[in-house]
């Protein structure tokens with residue numbers, strides 16, 4: 001069997017993989033990036049393709065030149081998105097919320113191709129058609145076995161970076177409890193209910209859609225949403241996703257049912273890519289980022305760790321900054337000659353304490369928990385009644401939400417607003433009582449209090465491995481308190 005010895009092996013040619021590989025290679029390490037797809041299909045990934053502020057170095061740190069990518073017209077095919085729309089057609093609700101300029105719906109394939117090129121330009125060696133099927137471990141993770149172009153290959157390394165996406169197979173293969181850690185391993189293996197399932201098609205319409213400057217979301221019968229994200233006025237990324245702790249929805253059929261009666265999709269075609277219809281589905285992390293993303297010889301980032309917005313499922317930029325963080329931590333640990341849990345801890349520290357967005361995502365997951373506890377129709381009524389500003393902030397970025405607390409204090413005012421705005425038959429359509437609605441508003445207000453508690457706890461994330469158990473016990477205490485406040489039975493606890 002052919003054998004490769006490298007400083008760093010990165011599994012995955014997605015966003016997190018490219019940011020990790022570029023960062024480690026730019027610092028002078030010998031890096032190989034493994035991707036199961038062929039070169040020309042790299043970056044061909046199921047995604048809604050919505051991206052915000054691609055030129056912001058805080059969101060996309062490291063050696064990848066995002067300005068060059070954003071300047072590429074093949075990537076930013078539509079540069080015109082300036083609003084979010086929420087439609088609940090059954091209720092006659094259409095909410096239009098202004099959206100940050102600099103928001104885009106990209107050609108995700110071209111974006112992925114540019115990232116792969118840049119990872120290579122920064123010095124990473126790339127092996128395509130390489131499927132990782134085993135993780136090597138001996139007290140620490142030491143490498144992987146793979147099949148490359150049909151031949152078995154062994155890759156040995158100081159640090160393995162797992163960027164194999166949501167539900168990474170590597171995490172199932174590693175026996176974390178047998179690794180050499182000072183106490184129980186800190187790495188948290190996610191549960192399948194922490195993921196969603198999502199599917200999208202690229203549809204080409206005959207005429208420009210009226211909402212060509214908006215990203216549109218509509219509720220589903222289970223917790224989740226249908227989206228229409230226009231790449232161009234006539235090329236629409238249409239998709240849907242739902243959370244796996246709910247009844248499964250046959251995604252492709254449900255999408256067809258949704259669009260078949262819409263006038264703008266009459267005569268429309270699904271675009272072609274690689275001689276087939278451009279339709280793709282995948283898992284998506286809908287949980288807080290993992291408590292710890294390191295194990296001896298092992299770092300993980302992106303969809304594999306849950307750096308995804310827990311409400312919208314957007315994870316492009318989380319994959320970028322967490323991939324960068326993994327590459328950076330690998331460099332430091334290898335330079336220091338310490339790839340133990342302790343030596344790799346910098347990845348957790350940087351993400352939770354220094355960069356900070358992982359901490360905000362983790363705190364915001366409380367809204368996912370609270371929403372999961374509600375009947376979908378109550379949630380729809382609540383969304384219909386929430387003033388536009390609150391809605392925007394809940395589905396917007398975490399940096400925009402800091403004053404939400406005060407806004408939610410208007411809970412009872414919101415309810416009055418709803419009662420004034422909608423007729424009793426609207427309640428009947430949804431089968432929702434005013435009492436249920438009132439309880440939901442109170443629950444949302446209470447959830448905001450817990451979001452603040454989580455924020456305080458994540459701000460105090462341990463700077464090194466030694467404080468972890470204590471920190472986690474305190475965080476688990478907040479979880480239990482929160483579940484009690486929501487009146488959730490143990491089987492309904494998310495974590």
Ligand SMILES: Cc1cc2nc3c(=O)[nH]c(=O)nc-3n(C[C@H](O)[C@H](O)[C@H](O)COP(=O)(O)OP(=O)(O)OC[C@H]3O[C@@H](n4cnc5c(N)ncnc54)[C@H](O)[C@@H]3O)c2cc1C
Nearest residue numbers: 012014015016036047048049050132165198302303315316
């Ligand atoms: C349908 C859908 C819509 C979405 N819409 C949006 C959106 O509009 N905006 C947004 O910001 N986010 C969106 N997301 C989320 C976003 O796409 C992900 O968070 C992001 O792609 C995660 O990047 P990643 O690099 O971690 O993983 P991925 O992009 O999944 O990349 C993982 C890579 O690893 C490779 N790989 C996996 N296993 C192996 C193996 N065993 N051997 C070798 N290679 C392997 C895969 O082929 C893949 O290339 C969406 C997700 C889905 C599923």
